[in-house]
Amino acid sequence: MKELKVSPIKHGTVIDHIECGMALKVLKILGLTEEPPEDTTSVIIHVPGSKGCKDIVKLENKELKKKEVNQIALISPDATINIIRDSEVVKKYRVELPDTVIGIVKCGNPNCITNFHEPVEPKFIVESRSPVVLRCAYCNRKLEDVTANLL
Amino acid sequence: MYSPLITMKFRGMDLVSIRDLTVPQMNRIMDVAEGMVPIAKGEKVSKLLDGKILATLFYEPSTRTKLSFESAMMRLGGRVIGFSDPKSSSVAKGETLADTIRMADAYSDLIVLRYRNEGAARLAADFSEVPVINAGDGAGQHPTQTLLDLFTIREEMGEINGKNIALLGDLKYGRTVHSLSEALAMFGAKLSFVSPRGLEMPAETVENVEKIGTKPLITNCLDDVIADADILYVTRIQKERFADLAEYKKVAGSFQVNTELLEKAKKSMRVMHPLPRVTEIDPEVDSTPHALYFRQAFNGVPVRMALMALIMGATE
Numbered sequence: 001m002k003e004l005k006v007s008p009i010k011h012g013t014v015i016d017h018i019e020c021g022m023a024l025k026v027l028k029i030l031g032l033t034e035e036p037p038e039d040t041t042s043v044i045i046h047v048p049g050s051k052g053c054k055d056i057v058k059l060e061n062k063e064l065k066k067k068e069v070n071q072i073a074l075i076s077p078d079a080t081i082n083i084i085r086d087s088e089v090v091k092k093y094r095v096e097l098p099d100t101v102i103g104i105v106k107c108g109n110p111n112c113i114t115n116f117h118e119p120v121e122p123k124f125i126v127e128s129r130s131p132v133v134l135r136c137a138y139c140n141r142k143l144e145d146v147t148a149n150l151l
Numbered sequence: 152m153y154s155p156l157i158t159m160k161f162r163g164m165d166l167v168s169i170r171d172l173t174v175p176q177m178n179r180i181m182d183v184a185e186g187m188v189p190i191a192k193g194e195k196v197s198k199l200l201d202g203k204i205l206a207t208l209f210y211e212p213s214t215r216t217k218l219s220f221e222s223a224m225m226r227l228g229g230r231v232i233g234f235s236d237p238k239s240s241s242v243a244k245g246e247t248l249a250d251t252i253r254m255a256d257a258y259s260d261l262i263v264l265r266y267r268n269e270g271a272a273r274l275a276a277d278f279s280e281v282p283v284i285n286a287g288d289g290a291g292q293h294p295t296q297t298l299l300d301l302f303t304i305r306e307e308m309g310e311i312n313g314k315n316i317a318l319l320g321d322l323k324y325g326r327t328v329h330s331l332s333e334a335l336a337m338f339g340a341k342l343s344f345v346s347p348r349g350l351e352m353p354a355e356t357v358e359n360v361e362k363i364g365t366k367p368l369i370t371n372c373l374d375d376v377i378a379d380a381d382i383l384y385v386t387r388i389q390k391e392r393f394a395d396l397a398e399y400k401k402v403a404g405s406f407q408v409n410t411e412l413l414e415k416a417k418k419s420m421r422v423m424h425p426l427p428r429v430t431e432i433d434p435e436v437d438s439t440p441h442a443l444y445f446r447q448a449f450n451g452v453p454v455r456m457a458l459m460a461l462i463m464g465a466t467e
Contacts, residue, residue, distance in 0.1 A: 107270075109269060111267075111268050111269050111289050111290070112268065112269050112270045113248070113266070113268040113269065113270040113271045113273075113274045113288075114270060114274075116248075116268060117247060118247050118248055118249050118274060119247065119249050120249070120274055120277065136270065137273065138269070138270025138273045138274055139268075139269035139270035139273075139288075139289075139291055140168065140269070140270070140291065140292070141269070142355070
């Protein structure tokens, strides 16, 4: 039997097929780096898989809602979400980028009003999902590099 | 791509980008503007916006835009409050734009904003209950300039559809030419983009114009377009875009509009410029029938009158 480096979880969420090296950014988008959950979060980076390298995140005793996780499609469009109850996968779905992205990435235009001290969160219209194309709802510029502008 | 959905609702709308308007709406603004010309010239008196207050918040210098908005409001019987020097306002104390907008919202019926940052007018519209008109946000949009340019072409040529319009100068950084190109494409104009090397129209604007259905002629040589042009829309080439002065002088010289160049143009060809100009149009052109730029600057008044009357619901 293949030995697992991290044991399976009984209840919670497994985010699989995260793009290689993006797991920590996924945690950041989900807000798990600011207020760590009471239960264990396992982060497995650079896992060899059939389609090459991937990352996996396991959240024990926490079921993420589809809306919460969809934002990670920004940096990992192929990620899948598995909801685990009593060690069984009860729900499985792929992340899907919403029509607007608010408060996750900042505008890459240094002269955009959202990069100054104004009481607004950066907001982007999703113009295309594959490849991901975001347009700032304020200055109307395309965001060139999503990863570099993660908040 | 222009939506065929015909919507004619103006009352209470914000105008942040020319994309906020449909072609029928732009035509309606121009129709109303035509009727406003005698009032704009002071030949007729109007009380259409009697009792209304316009707030003009100009955080950046402006001559034509600010004066023409104020003239337009006053010609329609309204009043104007505002500032053109943010140092004299609470902005100097570090107030956010959002808070200044909340105040202006409480004190006026309509806000006109010019601000240094792109996206400022969209933000203002978020924080204001009264309508906001963008009078320029950094390198972003300046939709009323586009409207008055369209109006000037239509007034002079009878129609925009099918006309050869050559945009000349710094097409990369020039704020007015990006939204104007898209609007002209929506009206079915034939476009040429003439610029020095390195200051070409951004690929995104070219792509947008092509999506609307016009394939622009892109060239670095004015001689390629001068004979066929109906309108030559000239913009300023800024010195600071060039590494050395000699290069700037060479480029500026080869893009100067003068009477010698105009000999190669059609008699009916007209020269436009959003102003201020520096050396790109020789003053000797001013007295020729080709000069349309002063008329264009005047047209800012009737077009802004029409827009404000429609947004305030004083005209249907």
